[in-house]
Amino acid sequence: MIITIASLKGGVGKTTSSINLAYYFATRKPKRKTILVDGDPNRTAIDWVESAVKPWPFEVYSGEDDLPESVVTIIDTAARTDGEQLQMVIDLADMVVIPTKPDAPDLRATMAMAETLRDAGKPYRVLLTGIPPRGRKLFDEAAAMLADNNLLVFDTGIRQLAIYRRAGFEGLPVAMVGADGKAAFEDYQKIGKQIQQVVK
Numbered sequence: 001m002i003i004t005i006a007s008l009k010g011g012v013g014k015t016t017s018s019i020n021l022a023y024y025f026a027t028r029k030p031k032r033k034t035i036l037v038d039g040d041p042n043r044t045a046i047d048w049v050e051s052a053v054k055p056w057p058f059e060v061y062s063g064e065d066d067l068p069e070s071v072v073t074i075i076d077t078a079a080r081t082d083g084e085q086l087q088m089v090i091d092l093a094d095m096v097v098i099p100t101k102p103d104a105p106d107l108r109a110t111m112a113m114a115e116t117l118r119d120a121g122k123p124y125r126v127l128l129t130g131i132p133p134r135g136r137k138l139f140d141e142a143a144a145m146l147a148d149n150n151l152l153v154f155d156t157g158i159r160q161l162a163i164y165r166r167a168g169f170e171g172l173p174v175a176m177v178g179a180d181g182k183a184a185f186e187d188y189q190k191i192g193k194q195i196q197q198v199v200k
């Protein structure tokens, strides 16, 4: 199963989502061989692993590497992916995850992808990330706006939590960080389960 994480914008949580979803598939029971492919020329995901203070539960490869056989492959994509690159990564994937913040510019960029996604005929879901505290209404409004534009959205979103920055500094999936990591990770666990339901 190949899951591509893509968006037309940077800073929306693509790398964070790739790492934490790879963690989900690598650690859920029964365990599945999972690899993360860093398709970002800035090598953000690879830098994470190299700065990690603990061993990682999955391997990370660059787009140029020869890839091993894996059961689940998560592909993180570049900060700015143009239309042609987007088409290529969609073609490769069994499912596409599109992280988006609940802000007007991000939502607009995501709605601009709607046609490409529909034409591709691949399963996809928009993932609302960085939902602020008491942001339930914001989540509902953003999800409704996307749905009005005929886009499919995950039922739940990712909360904006300071622990993600700490995870970045420590180079770890959020579940492996401190005492609060496991609770934060529940957001990505819910997304992982929805992905499994979409890609049977």
Ligand SMILES: Nc1ncnc2c1ncn2[C@@H]1O[C@H](COP(=O)(O)OP(=O)(O)O)[C@@H](O)[C@H]1O
Pocket (backbone or CB within 6 Å): 009, 010, 011, 012, 013, 014, 015, 016, 017, 044, 079, 129, 130, 131, 158, 159, 160, 161, 162, 164, 165, 168
């Ligand atoms: N849910 C979140 N809450 C708080 N900060 C987050 C969250 N997701 C990502 N971040 C932070 O936002 C920044 C951009 O995230 P990143 O995953 O690198 O985005 P992208 O790969 O789309 O450019 C990083 O500093 C990351 O730690």
Ligand SMILES: [Mg+2]
Pocket (backbone or CB within 6 Å): 014, 015, 016, 040, 044, 077, 078, 079
């Ligand atoms: Mg990134």
